[in-house]
Amino acid sequence: MSKNNLPLAHPLVRLLAWLIDVSFSVLVTLLGLLLVSQSVAAVELIPNIILAVTVSWILFPLMYFFVNPYLMTKFGGGIGKLATGLIVVNDEGHYLSYWRSLFRNTVGYIISNAFFCLGFIWIWVDKQRQGWHDQIIGSYVRVSQGTGVVIGLIVLVLLGGASVFVANSLVENFTRNEAMYQEVFNSLQEEELELESSEATPEATPFLMPTDY
Amino acid sequence: MAQVDFGKIVNRSFYLTKKHKWLWVYGLVLAAASGSSYSNFNLPGGNSNTSTESNPSQLMETIQNQEKVLGDATTWLTQSLSQVPPTTWLLLVLGVLALIIVGIALNWVTMSFAKAALISGINAGDEGETVDLKTTGKKGWLGIKPIIRLQIRILAVTLAALIVSGVGLFIVALAFGAVQMQFMVWLVGIVMVVALAVLFVLLAMVQIYAERLIVIKGMSAKDAFNKAFSLSKGNFLHTVVMGVINMVLGCAGGCLAGIAVLILIGIPALIVLIPSFARGVENFQMPNVFAIGFLILLALLAFAGMLVFRAAIVVFTYSTWTLLFKQVIANEQE
Numbered sequence: 001m002s003k004n005n006l007p008l009a010h011p012l013v014r015l016l017a018w019l020i021d022v023s024f025s026v027l028v029t030l031l032g033l034l035l036v037s038q039s040v041a042a043v044e045l046i047p048n049i050i051l052a053v054t055v056s057w058i059l060f061p062l063m064y065f066f067v068n069p070y071l072m073t074k075f076g077g078g079i080g081k082l083a084t085g086l087i088v089v090n091d092e093g094h095y096l097s098y099w100r101s102l103f104r105n106t107v108g109y110i111i112s113n114a115f116f117c118l119g120f121i122w123i124w125v126d127k128q129r130q131g132w133h134d135q136i137i138g139s140y141v142r143v144s145q146g147t148g149v150v151i152g153l154i155v156l157v158l159l160g161g162a163s164v165f166v167a168n169s170l171v172e173n174f175t176r177n178e179a180m181y182q183e184v185f186n187s188l189q190e191e192e193l194e195l196e197s198s199e200a201t202p203e204a205t206p207f208l209m210p211t212d213y
Numbered sequence: 214m215a216q217v218d219f220g221k222i223v224n225r226s227f228y229l230t231k232k233h234k235w236l237w238v239y240g241l242v243l244a245a246a247s248g249s250s251y252s253n254f255n256l257p258g259g260n261s262n263t264s265t266e267s268n269p270s271q272l273m274e275t276i277q278n279q280e281k282v283l284g285d286a287t288t289w290l291t292q293s294l295s296q297v298p299p300t301t302w303l304l305l306v307l308g309v310l311a312l313i314i315v316g317i318a319l320n321w322v323t324m325s326f327a328k329a330a331l332i333s334g335i336n337a338g339d340e341g342e343t344v345d346l347k348t349t350g351k352k353g354w355l356g357i358k359p360i361i362r363l364q365i366r367i368l369a370v371t372l373a374a375l376i377v378s379g380v381g382l383f384i385v386a387l388a389f390g391a392v393q394m395q396f397m398v399w400l401v402g403i404v405m406v407v408a409l410a411v412l413f414v415l416l417a418m419v420q421i422y423a424e425r426l427i428v429i430k431g432m433s434a435k436d437a438f439n440k441a442f443s444l445s446k447g448n449f450l451h452t453v454v455m456g457v458i459n460m461v462l463g464c465a466g467g468c469l470a471g472i473a474v475l476i477l478i479g480i481p482a483l484i485v486l487i488p489s490f491a492r493g494v495e496n497f498q499m500p501n502v503f504a505i506g507f508l509i510l511l512a513l514l515a516f517a518g519m520l521v522f523r524a525a526i527v528v529f530t531y532s533t534w535t536l537l538f539k540q541v542i543a544n545e546q547e
Contacts, residue, residue: 042293043293046293050297050302051297054304058305059308062312103326106322107323110242111242111327136330136347136350136353137350184289
């Protein structure tokens with residue numbers, strides 16, 4: 001069924017949807033750091049760092065890259081847009097295909113970001129409320145639920161609250177294990193100094209002649 | 214060979230570039246992608262800590278000391294790394310590979326889209342049609358796959374040429390004896406370098422014509438490649454002249470833009486910074502917050518100005534090539 005009769009989304013609501021997406025990404029990053037902060041012994045630190053990097057900063061972005069367009073194809077939008085009751089449709093009022101959604105979210109965003117995010121700011125001045133990424137693919141962002149703003153705000157507050165909670169736990173963990181981090185840092189510093197002092201002997205510096213020393 | 218009016222092409226390109234500013238969006242993307250062509254000359258640095266003059270026994274002692282220190286330093290690291298499960302390593306490697314592949318694919322798709330959209334926009338502008346992101350976006354979307362196929366084709370030819378040259382040079386080096394080897398290898402090497410240079414210039418021309426055959430004439434990558442090859446051979450001189458004109462105009466424009474930036478941005482920046490040097494260079498005083506803010510704003514303006522200028526140059530260059538292509542096709546049909 002065509003959704004062309006739905007009203008166009010206000011830029012502020014789209015901004016809210018974007019903030020929800022960003023908050024979600026921030027929460028995942030903080031969860032990765034939380035994993036690292038739970039290291040109680042020096043030998044756990046490196047494995048936890050590698051696991052956090054792999055999951056939070058490599059696999060999650062990849063998954064988001066492929067899953068978000070799928071959500072857009074099936075339900076009309078990613079997490080942020082669904083929470084705020086927005087949908088992305090084409091000229092005929094139908095959801096975008098997977099490849100067009102992927103294109104819009106990647107190449108489209110690159111183009112909108114090309115000149116100081118002017119492509120996103122364009123949403124405010126365009127009569128059809130289209131950014132550059134919308135114009136090149138022929139998409140429109142419409143409001144499917146009137147209560148989307150309220151729900152979106154609640155979701156944003158919840159995500160923000162969760163991020164604050166995780167950040168707080170992070171700080172507590174890092175503080176609790178401060179001695180361990182200090183020990184690791186000190187031992188690395190000592191070994192670096194030892195390395196420098198073993199290299200700084202006159203015999204180890206070829207360009208210094210004995211008379212120059 | 215039919216005549217090409219280069220003056221008319223350049224004037225028309227100026228007009229199209231000035232009139233259709235929506236095309237500068239694609240110019241921005243292409244300019245950003247080509248902006249990493251500057252080479253960084255990293256001079257080889259010597260490690261002044263290695264000894265060539267010292268007593269051998271003292272050198273061995275130094276190395277053993279270093280190994281002992283390094284061994285202590287890496288014990289913790291080695292133990293930690295051994296705690297990482299194999300599945301995590303596998304996920305990490307696969308994830309990094311996937312990121313690299315996605316990055317490369319995204320770059321290719323973006324560039325192909327921007328090229329197709331820009332060429333179609335210039336053609337539409339020349340024909341007096343509407344030029345905006347909506348109309349050019351549709352054409353750009355259709356041009357992605359064939360342009361990527363064209364790029365793969367050109368890359369394959371380039372690699373094949375390099376491999377053949379390398380193998381040929383190796384065979385020549387083996388075939389001749391020690392006495393004649395240097396002379397013959399040098400001679401064959403020079404011939405190969407010249408041949409490769411001509412091939413690469415020809416391939417660059419093929420790319421220019423083929424992209425336009427794909428976007429404007431709707432040809433497939435294979436047909437466009439073959440047709441472009443014959444167009445390049447038949448209009449070699451015209452294409453070289455157009456290339457030289459583009460290079461000269463681009464350089465001249467770049468210099469003028471640089472001078473303009475220097476005057477418009479550099480002078481105000483200097484005026485703001487002069488008080489900081491009032492007591493001499495040794496007694497440099499940090500500018501206040503407002504001055505720093507103003508300097509940052511000026512830097513951003515300079516950056517924005519150069520970005521816009523580069524985008525316009527890209528659009529202009531694409532215009533000249535597109536108009537040359539249309540002239541060449543028209544001459545061929547006559």
